[in-house]
Amino acid sequence: MDCLFCKIAAGEIPSQKVYEDAQMLAFRDIEPKAPVHVLLIPKTHLDGVRALTADNAAVVAHIIAKIPEIAASLGVTDYRVVTNNGAAAGQSVQHLHFHLLGGRTLGEMG
Ligand code: AMP
Numbered sequence: 575m576d577c578l579f580c581k582i583a584a585g586e587i588p589s590q591k592v593y594e595d596a597q598m599l600a601f602r603d604i605e606p607k608a609p610v611h612v613l614l615i616p617k618t619h620l621d622g623v624r625a626l627t628a629d630n631a632a633v634v635a636h637i638i639a640k641i642p643e644i645a646a647s648l649g650v651t652d653y654r655v656v657t658n659n660g661a662a663a664g665q666s667v668q669h670l671h672f673h674l675l676g677g678r679t680l681g682e683m684g
Pocket residue numbers: 578587589602603604605606613657658664665666667668
């Protein structure tokens with residue numbers, strides 16, 4: 575499958591990793607929207623939130639449970655976690671990812 579984030583997860587495309595384990599990877603967004611802007615992805619391919627089912631969603635719990643540790647390692651205590659789902663919502667990469675944004679005051683969501 576020709577998926578950018580699968581290639582990043584496999585190490586075929588370089589990234590600035592901030593955390594990695596068997597199930598997930600966290601790396602810095604190439605166009606950061608905040609001083610801290612990292613992407614949290616499952617290593618296995620899922621198109622996005624709309625691909626989630628009771629059978630494949632355990633990795634999401636794992637990713638979310640790791641956020642406090644990853645945020646602390648990046649020096650932020652206040653942060654936003656966002657996932658875009660579908661083009662009209664701003665999803666440009668069709669591999670499930672959570673944006674972790676912090677390091678500045680974040681305005682209202684639009
Ligand atoms: P979204 O638009 O919600 O699908 O988020 C995709 C994010 O991936 C955007 O914020 C991009 O800046 C980011 N991005 C695209 N290519 C790369 C890359 N090679 N390395 C890191 N981040 C990337």
